[in-house]
Amino acid sequence: MSATIRRAALLGASLLALAACATAPSPAADGVPDVRPEPQAAPAPVRESTPFTLGTDQPRTPEQLALRFDKADLSIRVIPDNRAIDAVAVLDFTATDPVAAVVVELDTLLDVSSVQVDGVEATGWSNPEGRMTIPLPRPLTAGESVQVRIAYAGQPRVAPNAPWDGGFVWATTVDGQPWIATAVQPEGCDLFWPCIDHPLAEPGRVDLHITVPSDLAAPSNGRFLGTVDHGDGWTTWNWSAANPNTYAIALNIGPYEEKSADYRSRFGNVVPLSYWHLRTDDPARVQALFDQFAPMMDFYEATVGPFPFGDEKMGVVETPHLGMEHQTINAYGNEYKLDGKGYDWLLHHELAHEWFGNQMTNRNADDMWLHEGLGSYMQPLYLRWLHGDRYMEAELLEQRNQLLNRFPVVSGEDRAEDEVYQQDRGPGLDLYNKGSLIAHSLRLLIGDEAFFRSVTRLVYGRPDPRPGNFTTRNATTGEFLAILEAESGRELDWFFQGYLYNAALPDLRQTREDGRLRLEWVAADGRPFPMPVEVEIDGRRSTVDMTGGRGEIPAPAGAHVLIDPENKALRRLDFIEAWKGRIPDGD
Structure with a gap:
């Protein structure tokens, strides 16, 4: 998740269902909390999804375990006046074992008008509680493929408090134009598209065709494939993303302008940089933020390894909520605020998740500290990179003073996201702060060389990542321990037991x-x-x-x-x- 959480805690806000957020900001210099209010005049009444849909990371069914999710092709018309969507999803699967049905998740707030299997209207499908079962005309054997087409429409869930309690944000800009975003990490992709809402069920590719009023833009994930103006006041924006994290698929609609440049990577490739900002923004502030993109990229490439999605883009979009690590189109809502540290904390933390969360995704929420803790540790390391040891130590002290120590960072059992992000049931903010401090103590124990080699292997699955020689992967705490022991030549189970699997500090x-x-x-x-x-x-x-x-x-x-x-x-x-x-x- 993102840096959003910790600062909300510093301000006394309750930790809700969270999303991809992390070390949060401190109060602004004028004493106003660094948390953006909802831009809409009055929040719309929440139309609630089922408890099943509002959960994420649910155990997969036998049918889901027997299918490889090859591709999702999503055509979504976003209708600002009605706060509604009208969509068609075409989903391609390949059987890895014999299977007689396709099972996906889709919010019951959305009405399904048609379900087809390989071009033929399906019968007998059902969607109780938001888990849709579609019987196949005949069972598939291993290696056979199937295509499912689902047409659906309606008013998707309105986010009560994005990004912590997610859904659609229907806002307006200062000049009264529609400003729309999705943020669904706590609840999952099924809030607006049919998917398998589990980190081990990422599709191999997602193509997006987002149709919006022609005076608006729709930046999204992956590579830009152009627009089609239909001549009737609507324009379709086309994007394609490889191996996307499911909750990271994001819609962003507004009166945007794009600022772009090329980043020349230390690994020899050229990565497009793209920032979609509101047309009414102060150009000087836009430029100042954009000027931070390349230095942050250089830090991460020097510290961890090559930017994972260099053949697509490093993208950021301004949003009416605080932020989220949407793969290649990170949400940014920090309003260009300064905090005396010389960089934008939100931009930096969400960028961390391109490595810790999108390139390397944990196998289960019980290992979420691999996202949030290692991602949060990048902030004090970046402060040292920019300003020296004093600034790094100050950030570490801020994290130290926020520790809760009520629940272990890792329980050793499979857990749902709510169980780890809700601090009355799980580690909550300790995923960020304690995870970061554990990483710091670990680095000082085994030395920089072994520590950073281990982080690189964890993220890429190999010690020598180069553009084109790796793909996205899943990881566990146990795997990280094994890598660390191999790289350091030291037995470290006692360290993990003492810090991660116990609530109280040694x-x-x-x-x-x-x-x-x-x-x-x-x-x-x-x-x-x-x-x-x-x-x-x-x-x-x-x-x-x-x-x-x-x-x-x-x-x-x-x-x-x-x-x-x-x-x-x-x-x-x-x-x-x-x-x-x-x-x-x-x-």
């Missing part, structure tokens, strides 16, 4: 007597936690090798002792606990 306890300082790590699960600890005694630093979680060092009486002077080890700290009110002051 506690470093100390006693000082007889001229010695004795240290002991106490992990929440009681397992040994052999994290080395730096100690500074009267200005001289030494590293205590905490074999078995214990260690000691000479410390003469009266000497000044400073534990972990560079804050390398994420740990429980009494003064932070007291500040947060979890233990009484002075206890």
Whole structure:
């Protein structure tokens, strides 16, 4: 998700169903919270979808497991005056095992007028609760293909609070023109197109044909294939995206202008840069934001690897909601606000998800920290890239002060997105902040070379990514652990257990007597936690090798002792606990 969440928490907002959001912004300089209000005068009443549709990452049916989703061809007319859509989806599948039906998800708020299988009207199909089952005329054997055509229309769900509680946003610009966007990560792709709403069921390609009033533009995912003006006040915008993350398919309609340039990658290819902004925007602000695109791309390519979708574009579109990592067309709604850090936090965080979320997608929401934590760690790293260590440490401290430590970052069991993003049931904001701090401690433990090699392998599935030699992939926490151990030559299960699979932070306890300082790590699960600890005694630093979680060092009486002077080890700290009110002051 995106940087949206953490700042909303800093402002006291509740964490809702979230979307692709991450380390959030701080209040603006004038004291106004850095959260965009809904631009519409009065929110429309919410037409509610079924509980099934409002969930995402649901277990797939046997029929879905037996099909490979080859392609979706989506023709969608967006009708601003009626807040409605009229659409046709043509879906191509190949059987990987014998199968007698096609099963997809589509919101029951949308009325289906026709279902065809290989050009013949289908009978016996049903769509209870938003899971549509379409019996095939005859079962398919492995290797056979089928094409399903679904015509549907209606008023899709209105987002109560995009991007955290998603759907369509029907807004207007300052000069009264329609401004429309979708943001559906918490609920999934089935809010407006028939899909298999699961991260392991991405289609191989999605072609989009978005028809809108001719005075509006419709930037979307992937490569631009041109427009067709129908001469009747409507124009179709055509796009094609390879291997898209399903919730990242996005509609964006408004009075846009495009600013574009080419980015010459450090890997030798040229990547189109594209920013679709409102025509009424201040040109100087537009240019200032656009000028950040290339430096951010260079940072990510130097830190992680080549931009994953270089043959399509690095695209950004201005939206009436805060933001979301829509693959190759990231949503941006930060209104060009500055926060004294020298870069736009929202633009940077959503761009992180092109690597951590779109190129590498977790296999299950229980591994969401691979998106949000590693994506959030890119912000302090970028601050160091721009301004040096002081700015990086300041960002890490901001993240440290927001830790909740109520639920483990990773449970070890398959979970739905709501279970990890809702902080009364799961890690919530800790996916971002704690995930980032865990990554920082891990990097300092094993060293830059092993850490960044491991991140590259996790993202691309290989150590030597180059444009054209990789494709999108899925990953798990366990896979990341195995990669880290192989790259570092160290056993790291204790590190993952102590930080990711326990809610409470490891506690470093100390006693000082007889001229010695004795240290002991106490992990929440009681397992040994052999994290080395730096100690500074009267200005001289030494590293205590905490074999078995214990260690000691000479410390003469009266000497000044400073534990972990560079804050390398994420740990429980009494003064932070007291500040947060979890233990009484002075206890």
